[in-house]
Amino acid sequence: MTTTTNSPTIVLIAGHWLGAWAWDEVLENLETDHARAVAVTLPGLDGDDSARSTRTLDDQVEAIEDLLARLDVSEERPAMLVAHSGANGPVSLVLDRRPELVQRVVWVDSGPMANGSAFAPDFPEGAEELPLPPFDVLAEQASLEGLSTEVLERFRSRAVPEPGPVIRQTVELTNDARRAVPTTLVCCSISSEQVLEMARGGHPMFAEVANLETLDVVDLPTGHWPMWSRPGDLAEVIRSAASRAG
Numbered sequence: 001m002t003t004t005t006n007s008p009t010i011v012l013i014a015g016h017w018l019g020a021w022a023w024d025e026v027l028e029n030l031e032t033d034h035a036r037a038v039a040v041t042l043p044g045l046d047g048d049d050s051a052r053s054t055r056t057l058d059d060q061v062e063a064i065e066d067l068l069a070r071l072d073v074s075e076e077r078p079a080m081l082v083a084h085s086g087a088n089g090p091v092s093l094v095l096d097r098r099p100e101l102v103q104r105v106v107w108v109d110s111g112p113m114a115n116g117s118a119f120a121p122d123f124p125e126g127a128e129e130l131p132l133p134p135f136d137v138l139a140e141q142a143s144l145e146g147l148s149t150e151v152l153e154r155f156r157s158r159a160v161p162e163p164g165p166v167i168r169q170t171v172e173l174t175n176d177a178r179r180a181v182p183t184t185l186v187c188c189s190i191s192s193e194q195v196l197e198m199a200r201g202g203h204p205m206f207a208e209v210a211n212l213e214t215l216d217v218v219d220l221p222t223g224h225w226p227m228w229s230r231p232g233d234l235a236e237v238i239r240s241a242a243s244r245a246g
Contacts, residue, residue: 008080008103010037015085017132017159019045026227029235044163053128056165060090078103085110095178106241109188112208115173123168129161143189146222146229182214184241189224192217
């Protein structure tokens with residue numbers, strides 16, 4: 001893949017239970033473009049890590065920051081972060097701690113977390129991890145629209161339980177500069193109209209959206225996992241966001 005001077009490095013970060021493998025089809029579609037794209041498996045989501053259930057949000061933030069350093073990302077050459085679903089915790093913290101390293105953030109069926117929030121604050125302290133639920137249970141929480149039987153089987157076979165500390169940990173945000181990072185919301189299972197209405201109404205899931213200084217909104221109607229249901233279209237959205245990253 002060739003890279004132009006003005007093209008930011010794209011870092012793809014999947015949500016709960018998923019590793020870098022979740023982005024394979026999106027990466028295939030991006031490979032014909034000029035952008036340099038890299039998918040990451042966060043600490044706690046590597047099935048070969050014997051200590052994965054003890055990993056924390058801070059471990060995940062450190063891993064993202066270390067990756068950015070290895071990719072030679074700097075204030076002069078910032079990256080574009082693409083965060084799907086539950087990756088909003090570590091990515092919100094990276095934006096808070098190192099906003100100068102992020103040229104644009106793309107939230108895929110997700111959005112920035114608010115200060116003092118946690119994904120599952122009531123998750124029992126004694127529970128080490130959250131396995132992928134049965135699909136009939138999961139479908140009550142997030143749309144499975146567009147996912148074939150084959151895709152669901154792959155999801156089930158490759159999913160890694162989410163570490164308890166990650167979903168319990170409260171996100172502490174102090175740097176308002178995070179809100180100045182240009183942002184793209186990719187709305188899939190919830191329409192942009194609904195998302196913006198919830199943001200204006202102060203809904204906990206999207207309240208922070210109302211505080212963003214530069215916001216683009218893209219509707220990509222499908223289920224909660226567009227990297228599998230509409231990988232080519234999602235790649236095009238990411239490519240377009242990268243072209244506006246500056």
